Amino acid sequence: MRHVPVLLTEVIDSLQLKSGMNVADCTLGDAGHSEAMLQKTSPDGKLLGVDADPESLLRAKQYLYDFGEPSLPAGRRVTFVRDNFVHLKEIISRENFFSIDAILMDLGWSSSQFAERGRGFSFEKDEPLDMRYGGDGPTAAEILNTYSQKELDLIFKNYGEEKLAKEIAASIVLRRGVAPLKTTSELVEMVLTVYRGKLHSTKEIPWVGGIHPATKVFQALRIAVNKELDVLKETLPQAISVLAPGGRLAVITFHSLEDRIVKHFFQAEENKTLKIITKKPITASAAELEANPSARSAKLRVIEKL
């Protein structure tokens, strides 16, 4: 099923898109935002769509296939790039995509990747522990089987704010001494065992504050595998530098670590290179939350380049 774009109206309104504007979507995904941005910039606004994941790109190409005026097929309005957005500046020069009136970064993964892919994003499925958006760098399994106990502890603590980080890291190191961890189910079972022990619970899933005990460990690993926080820190200044004066950047984050990075960067640059449009982050309306509960943690921050 196609990923439902979050805060769609809010993104489109806050970017102040008009006919003929050029837009860069750094996180193309299933192209829901891109499609709306192309509609708003019709008939001749161009879109640069970037995604690190080849399968997302294939889906986006299908979704945007029929897009555009009869005289302007999507192929001529849209440039598709499979790359990590950390290379934004380089991508834009390579594609000669100037000048840019709006940029969107909708961070994280799409529900299609979560549901369809066999890459180990979901703890509800038994899949190999990969978790890479693109195909580069070590997989989650490689990290779990090679990093020191201290490094794993820090990943779970810093990227997942996981209370039992130390115990889970110790348990992983013990377990991999017997056999390497390979699948999401093995990791989930290990986390559950640690939680059952700590909570003296015999429940199959000892829910913690309404969430599955493996949630934070999976989030932390995904962030580590894709170096998500470093990539975000490196990309924000590039996004500002490639925007045309008066152009806008919208960033949607899904957890506090990312939101903090965006907020601090915007505050540090305020009145130097940018004006903050959203003093407080925009969150999903009650109607959107009812239709799409996965929008609950989404926060949208927008700036305008000076």
Ligand SMILES: C[S@@+](CC[C@H](N)C(=O)[O-])C[C@H]1O[C@@H](n2cnc3c(N)ncnc32)[C@H](O)[C@@H]1O
């Ligand atoms: C939340 S989804 C975007 C959904 C999209 N806005 C839509 O309407 O369907 C995020 C997408 O960004 C991609 N992505 C995440 N980190 C990336 C990175 N560093 N570079 C390029 N793409 C990335 C993921 O592969 C995923 O397809």
